[in-house]
Amino acid sequence: MRAALVQLSSSDDPAANLPVTRAAVRAAAEAGAGFVLTPEVTNCVSASRRRQKEVLRPEAEDPTLAALRHDAAELGIWLLIGSLALKTDDPDGRFANRSFLVNPNGTVSARYDKIHMFDVDISETERFRESDGYRPGTRAALAQTPFAALGLSICYDIRFPALYRALAQAGAEVLSVPSAFAPTTGAAHWQTLLRARAIETGCYVLAPAQCGTHAAAEGKPRQTHGHSLAVAPWGEVLADGGTSPGITYVELDMAEVEKARARVPSLRHDREFDPPQFDKPR
Secondary structure, three states, rough: OOOEEEEEEEOHHHHHHHHHHHHHHHHHHHOOEEEEEEOOOOOOOOOOOOHHHHHEEEHHHHHHHHHHHHHHHHOEEEEEEEEEEEOOOOOOOEEEEEEEEEOOOOEEEEEEEEOOOOEEEOOOEEEHHHHHHEEEOOOOOEOOOOOOOOEEOHHHHHHOOHHHHHHHHHOOOOEEEEEEEHHHHHHHHHHHHHHHHHHHHOOEEEEEEEEEEOOOOOOOOOOOEOEEEEOOOOEEEEEOOOOOOOEEEEOOOOHHHHHHHHHOHHHHHHOOOOOOOOOOOO
């Protein structure tokens, strides 16, 4: 299976982003990709909650989802919409950060709401409080396709290996990690974390990313790391999308999953243990 990782630099205007995304998805399909993946918050990158309330829509009304479902059916591809920022009916008004796997009929085969929220103080000037605007998901998601079992995740999830171990032990052979990684943490940790998850699980890891400085009609423009990455089950980096918008291609061979897991069958070696506690002097 040929997979394509679409790297975008989405603005805070979903209407302007959509034709760019659709053109990239079509170009990937025309280049032979049967599985196309877009980044986190494909429809809208914004640091302004007011702007998000103005431009975001509920899932049933979201034009990006509707258009990309149509395109997946027309092109006959599997499409992982990395995530969409969506309004919800939550009383506190928080949004959902939701990933969609769309099949070649245009039907949504799986949904996943980002579980782990990026609430960090990277520096005096770089602070994030994702949970202020987004409600966390509660359920891991696994989907069966004709070419592989896919485990879904989003961005900050990558720092929580238990999620990926659970997905792999439930049958995942490919892990999707669509992201909008911050530049500072991206430079320090992005590749290392993705390679670690691949090595630990014996899965392919596919991580389409947002990149560059994101145009903003309101609020401070966000910056993201880029470097969409494809990692093999043994941990080799197969492709790196660099720092500009574009499409990165990779060939998936599920025999490599079996080979990596046969060499180091650690997914079968879990043992129960007592929880840690400080030893008392004796």
